[in-house]
Every structure is written in structure tokens, then in C-alpha cells.
Amino acid sequence: MKVKMELVANSGIFITVGDSTILLDGIFGENSFFSQPVGEMQKAVFGMASKYKDIDYLVFTHRHIDHFSSMYLDEYISNNEVKKVYIPRLGQITNSLEDKRALLSLTSIKKVEEYYIPFGECHKEELTQNCTLTYFRSVHMGGREYQDTRHYTIMITIEEKNYIFAADADYMMKNFQDSKEISNLAAVFINPLFFTNAKGQNVLDHLKPETVVIYHIPFQDEDKMGLRKLVARDILKYRDKPYKIIALTEKDQLI
Numbered sequence: 056m057k058v059k060m061e062l063v064a065n066s067g068i069f070i071t072v073g074d075s076t077i078l079l080d081g082i083f084g085e086n087s088f089f090s091q092p093v094g095e096m097q098k099a100v101f102g103m104a105s106k107y108k109d110i111d112y113l114v115f116t117h118r119h120i121d122h123f124s125s126m127y128l129d130e131y132i133s134n135n136e137v138k139k140v141y142i143p144r145l146g147q148i149t150n151s152l153e154d155k156r157a158l159l160s161l162t163s164i165k166k167v168e169e170y171y172i173p174f175g176e177c178h179k180e181e182l183t184q185n186c187t188l189t190y191f192r193s194v195h196m197g198g199r200e201y202q203d204t205r206h207y208t209i210m211i212t213i214e215e216k217n218y219i220f221a222a223d224a225d226y227m228m229k230n231f232q233d234s235k236e237i238s239n240l241a242a243v244f245i246n247p248l249f250f251t252n253a254k255g256q257n258v259l260d261h262l263k264p265e266t267v268v269i270y271h272i273p274f275q276d277e278d279k280m281g282l283r284k285l286v287a288r289d290i291l292k293y294r295d296k297p298y299k300i301i302a303l304t305e306k307d308q309l310i
């Protein structure tokens with residue numbers, strides 16, 4: 056089966072599995088620190104011809120505005136053929152960076168599952184033949200201020216191979232306690248702050264993935280925090296690690 060994974064922007068990953076398509080954290084809004092919505096995605100959002108038109112499954116790890124936009128998602132679902140959408144259900148306590156707006160259009164509501172599972176449990180379901188979605192709760196990084204953010208780690212399994220998308224999960228070992236048993240871990244996707252942290256490296260040593268993919272790196276002209284430099288430095292620093300390292304820095308970059 057043909058499998059293709061490519062970067063949209065931030066933690067947006069576009070996956071093609073045979074005839075099916077999956078988008079992770081790929082429809083987001085204007086935000087101050089990371090990359091802005093990309094033109095090709097916005098075309099699809101508003102129903103114009105685009106490589107991102109009619110994606111089957113849209114999955115979101117959390118509702119922070121650099122990962123998710125309720126307004127654009129609403130538009131996307133109205134203008135495209137979508138099978139199912141997974142967005143985390145908001146908690147009673149929310150974070151100021153979360154997009155809290157409800158989806159408006161009726162078509163949206165029918166296709167959207169606002170998912171919730173408590174810490175320590177995981178939910179698994181088959182998306183298409185030989186492709187499974189698993190999600191489990193994880194603590195968002197950044198300490199106290201972000202603790203209440205409903206954040207999930209996503210695992211996609213394609214023909215026995217596992218791919219973990221950590222998004223903004225904290226590097227605490229507790230977040231990956233149950234992932235340690237996972238064999239056939241083809242890749243773990245983490246952000247630059249996870250990769251640069253000694254605790255993060257500890258988690259990676261335990262998980263033993265074939266490849267570590269660093270994503271959520273702003274594009275060159277949008278890199279206000281100097282994350283690209285940090286990533287370049289850390290790749291050199293950890294070059295002797297047993298896993299392969301890929302940094303997703305450019306639009307449409309393939310893994």
C-alpha cells in the first residue's frame with residue numbers, strides 16, 4: 056500500500072494511505088508565534104481546487120490556535136467531502152489560547168466527533184483497511200498554565216507500523232508510559248522544545264523509534280523565536296543517537 060506523509064505547516068501533517076487521506080492538526084488560524092495558514096490549505100477551506108481538497112479524516116490533538124481553527128474547519132467541512140472529523144471536547148477550565156467557538160453549520164456537527172477520554176486510557180478505531188487511529192490523553196508542555204488544556208497524542212498504525220504524533224505533549228515520562236511497549240515504532244513526531252530537552256531525549260531513548268521527526272518548526276520568514284537555529288544545533292548534538300533524525304522545515308516536505 057502506498058503511504059505518503061508530508062508537512063503542511065506547524066504540526067500539520069498530510070497523510071495518504073492507499074486511496075485514503077488523513078490530515079493531522081492541519082487547519083489552523085492566524086497566530087502570533089508560528090506559521091500562518093498556508094495558501095494551498097486556505098484554497099481547500101473555501102472550496103477551491105487544491106491538493107488538500109476532500110480529505111477523508113481530519114484529526115486534531117488540541118484546540119490551540121496554531122493547531123486548530125473552528126471557523127476554517129467549519130468552512131472546510133461545508134466545502135469538501137469529508138468522512139469524519141475528530142476534535143477534542145473542551146473542558147470546563149480552558150486555556151486562553153484555545154479556540155472555544157462551537158462549529159456552526161449543521162453539516163459540520165454530523166461529521167464531527169468531539170472526543171474525550173481520561174488520562175491512562177486509550178481509544179482505538181479503524182479508519183480504513185490497514186490504518187488505525189489511536190488517541191490517548193497527554194499533558195501539554197509549558198507547565199501549570201497549560202495543564203488544563205485537553206491535549207491528546209495521536210498514533211496512526213499503517214500495516215503494523217506505528218507513527219506517534221506527540222504535537223505539544225510534555226516530555227514527562229508519564230505522558231508516554233504506555234507507549235513504551237509499542238514495537239514497530241517507525242517514527243515519533245515531536246516539537247523542537249521536546250527534542251532539545253534532556254527529559255525529552257530520555258523519553259526517546261525509551262521509545263526507541265526508527266526515526267525522530269521534528270515538526271512544529273516555523274518557516275524561515277515566520278521564525279520569531281529562533282527555533283530553526285535551535286533545531287539545527289540539536290541535530291548536530293544528537294547525531295550519534297540510534298534513531299534517524301528528520302527536521303520538517305519546508306512546505307510540502309516529505310518524510
Ligand SMILES: [Zn+2]
Nearest residue numbers: 117119195223
Ligand atoms: Zn499547544
